[in-house]
Amino acid sequence: MEVNIIKTDLHCHSTMSDGVLEPEEVARRAHANGVNLWALTDHDIVDGIPVARAEAQSLGMRFIAGVEISVTWSGHTVHIVGLNVDDTHTGLVEGLRAVRSGRSERAREMGRRLDAMGVPGSYEGALRYVSNPALISRTHFARYLVDQGVCKSLQEVFSRYLGENCPAYVPMQWSSLEQAVGWIRAAGGRAVIAHPGRYNYSPMQFDVLFEQFRDLGGEGIEVITGSHTPDQYSVYADVARRYGFMASCGSDFHGPRESRIDLGQLPPLPADLTPVWHDWH
Ligand code: AMP
Ligand code: MN
Ligand code: MN
Ligand code: MN
Numbered sequence: 001m002e003v004n005i006i007k008t009d010l011h012c013h014s015t016m017s018d019g020v021l022e023p024e025e026v027a028r029r030a031h032a033n034g035v036n037l038w039a040l041t042d043h044d045i046v047d048g049i050p051v052a053r054a055e056a057q058s059l060g061m062r063f064i065a066g067v068e069i070s071v072t073w074s075g076h077t078v079h080i081v082g083l084n085v086d087d088t089h090t091g092l093v094e095g096l097r098a099v100r101s102g103r104s105e106r107a108r109e110m111g112r113r114l115d116a117m118g119v120p121g122s123y124e125g126a127l128r129y130v131s132n133p134a135l136i137s138r139t140h141f142a143r144y145l146v147d148q149g150v151c152k153s154l155q156e157v158f159s160r161y162l163g164e165n166c167p168a169y170v171p172m173q174w175s176s177l178e179q180a181v182g183w184i185r186a187a188g189g190r191a192v193i194a195h196p197g198r199y200n201y202s203p204m205q206f207d208v209l210f211e212q213f214r215d216l217g218g219e220g221i222e223v224i225t226g227s228h229t230p231d232q233y234s235v236y237a238d239v240a241r242r243y244g245f246m247a248s249c250g251s252d253f254h255g256p257r258e259s260r261i262d263l264g265q266l267p268p269l270p271a272d273l274t275p276v277w278h279d280w281h
Helices: 023-032 049-059 090-100 103-116 122-127 138-147 154-162 177-186 203-215 230-243
Strands: 037-040 062-073 076-083 190-193 220-225 246-250
Touching: 023 037, 023 049, 037 049, 049 062, 062 090, 062 177, 076 177, 076 220, 076 246, 090 177, 103 122, 103 138, 122 138, 138 154, 177 190, 177 203, 190 203, 190 246, 203 230, 220 230, 230 246
Parallel strands: 037 062, 190 220, 220 246
Antiparallel strands: 062 076, 076 190
């Protein structure tokens, strides 16, 4: 009997957003780790897809074009992953351009607030960590602050300075849930709620989020992700069953020394769930 084990990783980042490896390096690392179905899902941009796809193809690794879209829902940020999208689709490409357009001004304001907190020069400092000027993120500030010795870890930066409710946190109006799911679907893709365990919604808000997402045509939820604890694997497996969502899995890898979970280093999905990739050939 031929056994075909699919080792899937459908969530990770490159230098096109806030990852530390170039798209082709992420492809090579995924392949070296045994991944055979791989998606690159940079924040709010698909410009890394052509290079990632070409490298994956030359390695013989199945490739899925992806993106992780920033959404504001009920006053907080939610990430929606789009998988198997046409990365040249104008509606998607232009939508993403609009979503990321406020990032530079937000970064300047983060810099001003950090200045006021006695941490000077962080805007210029963060810029040195940015590889794509169109996409400056909190992660770039966090790397700078850690390397400067202001904080010991990225986690500490987010709990003291840049996380929600922290003094240097600059709230953003990202896209709406409807826009993000709409762009993904228009581009032929499948919308997936990223790392639901990271959001601080009440149980009632979560129910509304899942229902709205499903009503808008959202189809999947990340069950196994580098952002979830094993307990959360079961919680969101149950959500998938309850709402009829397909299940996704991805490391959310950002860099070799940074990410708790490396590419492809995830347990399998619970066997009764329908994988988001079940009908991709
Ligand atoms: P932004 O899109 O600029 O708001 O930045 C969000 C990114 O910050 C996420 O995609 C993560 O890569 C990173 N991030 C958020 N919270 C944390 C955390 N607690 N520890 C480490 N990285 C984080
Ligand atoms: Mn990130
Ligand atoms: Mn995310
Ligand atoms: Mn991510």
